Amino acid sequence: MPIITLTTDFGLKDHSVAAVKGALLCELEQVHIEDISHEISPFNYTEAAYIIKNAYHNFPKNSIHIIGVDSELTPENKHLAIFLDGHYFICADNGILSLISSEIKPDKIVEINIHDNFERKSKILDVFISVAAHICRGGDLDVIGRTMTHMNELTHVKPIVNQLEDQIIGHIIYIDNFGNVVSNISKRLFKSVAKGRQVLISARSTQFKNVYSNYSEAINFNVPKENREMEGKKIALFNSSDFLELAIYKSNPLSVGCASSLFGLKYLDTLTVKFL
Incomplete structure (x- = not known):
């Protein structure tokens, strides 16, 4: 059974986390969803990276880690999927993934380009959910994006x-x-x-x-x-x-x-x- 983890700055008061889990369960008949944290300080990249970096390796290989911190798509904040250390990570290109991969080079980085398949006002993390489901079904990253060689880095930390x-x-x-x-x-x-x-x-x-x-x-x-x-x-x-x-x-x-x-x-x- 595939394992998907969630890390967000959504908190637990609102409906956001439940909405993401419900959408994943609609996409996949069998999936194991684990929360890493939903108490990341709002838009705090280094905090998110620190928590995920120290948690992901405790999960089985081929686990999929969705990171919903400052994940809105903009020209400067593209969406990425990477394969690193036997794990998949789906996140915005805001520097979080560069901090996670500071010591281990990713095997694959793709810029997700399937956004046209979704309504403009899509639900929270719809694209990330679709990519996670694609990976769970054995899909290749090349199908959902174009290969990249670098990510945005947070050098000030x-x-x-x-x-x-x-x-x-x-x-x-x-x-x-x-x-x-x-x-x-x-x-x-x-x-x-x-x-x-x-x-x-x-x-x-x-x-x-x-x-x-x-x-x-x-x-x-x-x-x-x-x-x-x-x-x-x-x-x-x-x-x-x-x-x-x-x-x-x-x-x-x-x-x-x-x-x-x-x-x-x-x-x-x-x-x-x-x-x-």
Whole structure:
């Protein structure tokens, strides 16, 4: 049974998500539909790319991933279908796919050109749904579009290494459910520049001198529990997706605050990694 995932900035209050699922079920007699997220911040490309990039590889090969974030067709926002790492992605050419494919080259990219088959005022993501159904039936991408060799790229969200290679300037690209802030600095880039040197991470007025592999590594469990520095401890770590993250240990955003609020950090804010 084919698997189709949905990632959108539609939210769950309106009818939009249900409309897409209903249309897919009308197109395909047997299909398994999975939600990745419908809580992407409106028109937030990097947030969408971060979530999809870290989720898609957990699905079986040949899964189809529909991305409905800023998906309106315009002369500057064409529709694409790509085959990458054994998976299909259907999305507007707004930079999201370039971030997903930053480390793995796509096997195939096509610009979808079947829009004339639909009414001008078509339902939400009608073209994406039709392309997904075509792929599910074993159809070739060449039938629904023309081959392309490149996509629009979002260059402003790439970390910068200075000429002396002793500093990385990155940005916050995602704030998770716990209020932890995730940067665009990967563990691979960090290690390649660090070369074993000590580090000083600065984000606004907050600084970190250690980077941990996980949250609990920052806690000394040899100290009696009543004497441990735990709740409220600030931590820099490589998260499960291998990106540099700034966090507060076991913080509750609804009561005591979180990394985002307590450090005063928001989307696209700068952080600096200095190697000493």
